[in-house]
Amino acid sequence: MDREQDELQFLGLFGIYKESYKIVYKWRKIFSQISLTLILPLSFIFLAHIEVSDILFFRIIHNENALDETRPDTASYKKIDDVITKEWVTFWLFKAVYFTSMLIFGLLSTSAVVYTIACVYTAREITFRKIMSVVPRVWKRVMITFLCTFLAFFLYNLVAIVVLIVWAVLFHSTRGDSPALVIIGLFLLILYAVGFVYMTIIWQLASVVSVLEETKGIKAMIKSKKLLRGNMWVASIIFLMINVSAFVIQYSFQVLVVRGWMLFGTMGRIGFGVLLLLLLLKLILFLLVIQTVLYFVCKSYHHENIDKSALSDHLEVIYLGDYVPLKSKDVQLEQV
Incomplete structure (x- = not known):
């Protein structure tokens, strides 16, 4: 990262993309090793999960249709x-193994990239x-x-379910003849989506904070x-662009690979x-x-300058194995 920290606060959306690309390109060898070791298994698990889930679910649907056509109280039915x-x-069980594997490789990949x-x-x-x-530390x-x-x-989802149940009861009691309830339902849906995105962005940056502070x-x-604060719009746009790209890849995999055997x-x-x-x-x-x-852009935006020598010592403590995090006064200078 060639820029000084006081310059990072001026990076906008495209500046963050450009800086990220420069880092990956300049250190492409080390990032390639991290990708092959941690991110490749993560990506493979994600895509393989789509294929296997489709096969398992198709078998279940097929057998349930056969069950509907079978007379009850017979040996075949049982x-x-x-x-x-x-x-x-x-x-x-496959879902449980999938989520566990995704969690492990996801957290390991995050730790490796942030530390690098x-x-x-x-x-x-x-x-x-x-x-x-x-x-591992x-x-x-x-x-x-x-x-x-x-x-x-x-x-958050528990509260959302309770609100949904209350809305559904009110909507049913009016027999669907209340335009106000329809508008309220749409508003609640939008509010839930905004809250979900907001919490996801906070979690992603919190993972970086957990490594560096x-x-x-x-x-x-x-x-x-x-x-x-002050960079939420930029973070939200990045989040949406990344997730739209991930959705395109997932949808393309379902169409071209999972269901594409007849065409290709x-x-x-x-x-x-x-x-x-x-x-x-x-x-x-x-x-x-x-x-x-x-993370560095947000730190610079709030004038929370990180002392490079203190951060370097912090990283060295991690490497030596006795993980004793530095105090905030050691890592971070007083806010300007």
């Missing part, structure tokens, strides 16, 4: 019913072996932040919220699958780099 039960168990960019910022020597030795702090965020999302968990989320054959599906896998890998890497650059 046999098909047992098969459906086993398939549902397999389906949810911090080393770039402080002009420290970077080697892939060094990064991989640090990641930093990963624990990012995990705590994720668990706190998961709890916040759980409570002594805060973690709820404190990291509060710190992230403060840092995003086996080799065509493999070709499209590899291409979309590489695109997803690049997108995830770019997202992780962007959210780390955004």
